[in-house]
Amino acid sequence: WMVVAAACVFAVAYRFHSAWLMAKVLTIDETRATPAEVRADGRDFVKTNRWVVFGHHFAAIAGPGPLVGPVLAAQFGYLPGLLWILIGAVFGGAVHDSVILFCSVRRGGRSLGQMVRDEVGPFAGLAALVSVTAISVILLAVLALVVVNALAESPWGVFTIASTMPIALAMGIALRSGGHDSRRLHWVTAAGVAGLVAAVWGGQFIGGTPIERVLTLRGTSLAWWIMGYGLVASIVPVWLLLAPRDYLSTFMKIGTIFALGVAIVILGPRLRMPAVTKFIDGSGPVFAGPVFPFCFITIACAAVSGFHAIVSSGTTPKLLAREGDIRTIGYGAMMTEMCVGVMAVIAACSMQPGAYFAINVKGDVAAVTQHITALGFAVTPADMAALASGVGEKTMVGRAGGAPTFALGMAQMLAGVFHSRAALAVWYHFAIMFEALFILTTIDAGTRVGRFLVQDLLGLVWRPLGDTRSPAGNVGATALFVAAWGWFLYQGVVDPQGGINSLWPIFGVANQLLAVIALALGTTVLIKMGRARHLWVTLLPLAWLLAVTMTAGWMKIFSADPRLGFLSGAAAAPTPRQAFNAHVDAAVTAVFMVLVAVVVLSNARVWWLLLAGRRAPRLREDPFVAARPADQTS
Numbered sequence: 001w002m003v004v005a006a007a008c009v010f011a012v013a014y015r016f017h018s019a020w021l022m023a024k025v026l027t028i029d030e031t032r033a034t035p036a037e038v039r040a041d042g043r044d045f046v047k048t049n050r051w052v053v054f055g056h057h058f059a060a061i062a063g064p065g066p067l068v069g070p071v072l073a074a075q076f077g078y079l080p081g082l083l084w085i086l087i088g089a090v091f092g093g094a095v096h097d098s099v100i101l102f103c104s105v106r107r108g109g110r111s112l113g114q115m116v117r118d119e120v121g122p123f124a125g126l127a128a129l130v131s132v133t134a135i136s137v138i139l140l141a142v143l144a145l146v147v148v149n150a151l152a153e154s155p156w157g158v159f160t161i162a163s164t165m166p167i168a169l170a171m172g173i174a175l176r177s178g179g180h181d182s183r184r185l186h187w188v189t190a191a192g193v194a195g196l197v198a199a200v201w202g203g204q205f206i207g208g209t210p211i212e213r214v215l216t217l218r219g220t221s222l223a224w225w226i227m228g229y230g231l232v233a234s235i236v237p238v239w240l241l242l243a244p245r246d247y248l249s250t251f252m253k254i255g256t257i258f259a260l261g262v263a264i265v266i267l268g269p270r271l272r273m274p275a276v277t278k279f280i281d282g283s284g285p286v287f288a289g290p291v292f293p294f295c296f297i298t299i300a301c302a303a304v305s306g307f308h309a310i311v312s313s314g315t316t317p318k319l320l321a322r323e324g325d326i327r328t329i330g331y332g333a334m335m336t337e338m339c340v341g342v343m344a345v346i347a348a349c350s351m352q353p354g355a356y357f358a359i360n361v362k363g364d365v366a367a368v369t370q371h372i373t374a375l376g377f378a379v380t381p382a383d384m385a386a387l388a389s390g391v392g393e394k395t396m397v398g399r400a401g402g403a404p405t406f407a408l409g410m411a412q413m414l415a416g417v418f419h420s421r422a423a424l425a426v427w428y429h430f431a432i433m434f435e436a437l438f439i440l441t442t443i444d445a446g447t448r449v450g451r452f453l454v455q456d457l458l459g460l461v462w463r464p465l466g467d468t469r470s471p472a473g474n475v476g477a478t479a480l481f482v483a484a485w486g487w488f489l490y491q492g493v494v495d496p497q498g499g500i501n502s503l504w505p506i507f508g509v510a511n512q513l514l515a516v517i518a519l520a521l522g523t524t525v526l527i528k529m530g531r532a533r534h535l536w537v538t539l540l541p542l543a544w545l546l547a548v549t550m551t552a553g554w555m556k557i558f559s560a561d562p563r564l565g566f567l568s569g570a571a572a573a574p575t576p577r578q579a580f581n582a583h584v585d586a587a588v589t590a591v592f593m594v595l596v597a598v599v600v601l602s603n604a605r606v607w608w609l610l611l612a613g614r615r616a617p618r619l620r621e622d623p624f625v626a627a628r629p630a631d632q633t634s
Helices: 002-026 050-061 065-076 078-106 112-119 122-151 155-178 182-205 210-215 219-235 242-267 291-298 307-312 325-349 353-359 365-374 381-391 403-417 421-461 471-494 504-528 536-558 566-571 576-611
Strands: none
Touching (some): 002 242, 002 325, 050 242, 050 325, 050 421, 065 078, 065 291, 078 112, 078 291, 078 307, 078 325, 078 504, 078 536, 112 122, 112 421, 112 504, 112 576, 122 155, 122 219, 122 307, 122 403, 122 471, 122 576, 155 182, 155 210, 155 242, 155 421, 182 242, 182 421, 219 421, 242 403, 242 421, 291 504, 291 536, 307 421, 307 504, 325 403, 353 365, 353 381, 353 403, 365 381, 381 403, 403 421, 421 471, 504 536, 536 566
């Protein structure tokens, strides 16, 4: 019934809500040229087929969030997460993504921070640029660490993901040389998907060969390779690697999720997790914190995520061929991600609750199973040993983070369709690799967007540094941004308590604070457009997320529970290093909250001046340029 509910919400929302949003609120103009046409440079601004852009955009926004967040939030039961995904995606995420994409397209593809500077003021713009850039560094370092953990000592996964790069290069060159006419796009897509399937299937046969030794990489080696890939993907023309690789990855992502949906419909798995558990009070074993606000922080990408604003004001607006594509890409990709989140809820809640909790709680096998059983969810060491044996792992206890849980739930359902327990291990490792592919496509797009953000900041110091057409500026800004998130990543790999590991706890709060900035900007733009009667469209999700993020931030800093509060955790820390990390977390969270509050209050001041008639509504849109006659790009 969850699959049916998600499909119905998708169909009704896309048919009616998105059409109203585009026509009445944003007033999309198909006759207006996009930045990809007006500023075409063959590198960043490239007019691209609608479905290639959809593939890039979906691949970029659908990182670990729609898979991992719903799995972790399942400790509250299936109902809170499900309702938040279905309602939040329609009235929060889809609105958030579409509005920011629209704003950036109308402003020459400018970044979120630069748009705040133009529409609100220099002080608010500087606060937005600093906060968006700093939060982006943390988000990308966290995502990169997840990829390292998933692919370390996994030659099959490394082989498959590495294979997508030459395949994407060939696709990019083929499409660029012949244009994006529908026939060429179809055969290039068919060839690329065939290559991807061959890479996924062929990876299992490299075991025992000399290639296995080469592709069995340690965490530190993977970290360097990921940094190198991010550097290259950000510098080379977007049509050569980034867009075709993300487009190709989307076929695997959507295809796998579709297969999972079919498996769910065929098997009709029973939801073993209660609708609501007793852990809504904050006493859950997976992570500390009550259902409000932490369910809405933990589940971000499947409902509403600030990271989407970075992509929607970064690479995607520079590729759109027509304003009308905003509906398909901005709204449609978010609703597709909603469906991914619902699948993750089902995968987590259809397994035995005792096993679910044991997988996500670290500790000795006997101690963990005894603790979980005492909480009312029976599980034994023998149960967990059998589970680990079935998927070819040494242990499944303490495999926290959400990814192994989703992989196991997905593998159990896909193997169940074929009535083959022997295939469980194959599907499990495929799912782990699938999750790594999901996340890596977010890193390459995020790094390119980060380059734009760094250039925006450097341009405030010396204008030529902000010129995206400058090769030296591109390379320098990319190197700075990769060095920033790469340092946190590397330290996190070599030191379990250092680097990004020390900042991981603020990941969810930081991500949703970005959404607050984006929705505040969207509200300002709507007022200036004369859409005051439609302000509830952005004000409603803004008010909700502001309450959620500020409450969560306050609790993360000041809660008396050492499992939740940074300051109380520092006081109870067993080592000085852990106490120091907790104080750093508290300080960084407080700084982000202050910066975001400055941006929101600055926007609110502009709202009051505009609505009171004390300031003329001056939009900073680019001048109208008529679009050339329709061609094959869309």
